Amino acid sequence: MTFLIIKVKGMLPAIISAKRLGIKRLFIPHDCFFSIQNLDGIELIYVEHLKDVIDYLSGQPELPLLPRETPTLLNSTFFEGKDFQYIIGHHHAKRALEIAAAGCHNVFMSGPSGCGKSLLAESFSSILPSLLPEFQLENMSLYELANSQAPTYNRPPFRNPHHSASAVSIIGGGSSPKPGEVSLANHGTLFLDEMAEFPKRTLDMLRQPLETGQVTIGQANGTVTYPAKFILVAAMNPCPCGYNGSKTYYCTCSPKNIQAYQNRISGPIEDRIDILLNLQSVKLNPEQQEQNETS
Structure with a gap:
């Protein structure tokens, strides 16, 4: 046999x-x-x-x-993604993201629809350094437990969950506990686009990983702890219609609706975000692209 x-x-x-x-x-x-x-x-x-x-x-x-x-395990610094040279204008925002990358600071961006918040966030990973071998192994372990495959293990992960995602898929857990998005973004970036559209309960669950760099999930038969050391990059429209403060579109929201929309982000979450950026749309001048610095 x-x-x-x-x-x-x-x-x-x-x-x-x-x-x-x-x-x-x-x-x-x-x-x-x-x-x-x-x-x-x-x-x-x-x-x-x-x-x-x-x-x-x-x-x-x-x-x-x-x-x-x-x-x-790889040591290459090659990055297959969006580069800062394709972002026209937003010099102060790019400078702020450089500071965030250097100091592992969480970032919150607010601005009218179409001003470039998502592009800035998606380019953020291009200025992060390659992962050390021990961090690569840690991330490989998390993706194996989640039964998922990362695009590459030598680069910091970039996770972009939709606002309709459940709390379990973002934080982790379930009947058979698995790492969530906060753990799959370990040593990388967790991007929450349209942050105000996420359920308030789900956002409040981010307090522990943002504070401690790990998430603990309790179950009937015990607890499990996963690492979750990520940089949070959040983006949000200033109002429900998305055009408050825009120079080209008229906002139809009342002050009460605007305040209620902005209050969806709780104070404890705001306290854990270090850099706040208010963005405006920029004029698309192709000549400026030649002067842009690459990632």
Whole structure:
């Protein structure tokens, strides 16, 4: 009878925990989906059958097995995304985002529809440095637990959940707990577009991860804690119609409606945001693009 060694969910977090406990050697399945051969401090031996383990422990020659799929930890700084050079104007906003990237500050942008809030947020990841190997491993673990695949592990993740997303999908949890968007944005950016459209209860759940860099989810059979060290970039229209303060469109909202709309963001959340930006639409002058600095 042949006993196969197969992969299971949560292998990478278990390997990282074993390394922290001082374990020097592990036998892992040959068909695992990751390659961490360059993980210092622990020897990984890939096996297909239980007999391979017995043969190795008996002193027989080791088979030079490697994982079938070999995505490795990368150190490239190449970024496939939107670049700051394509943003015309908004020099003070780009300067503020540089400061936010350097100091890991949360950012809140408010301005009329079409003024460039989303483009600025989507370009923000292009000025963040590549992740260190230990951060790459941590993110690989989270995406494995979430049964999701990141575009690349060497670059800081960028997560952009829709305002209709449930609290569980953003914070994490469920009957079988999984990391949420706040954890999948670990060491990267969580972008909340139209922040006022998110349920107030969901926004208030961001207090813990913004304060501690982790999220703890309680269940009937125990609790689980996931890392959630992200930079929050939030964008919001100044009013329900989106044109309050616009130079080209007329706002139809009453002062009461505007105040009620802005009050959807609670004080404790505002206290955890370091940089507040009020944006205006800029004139699209193609000649300015040649002078723009790249990310």
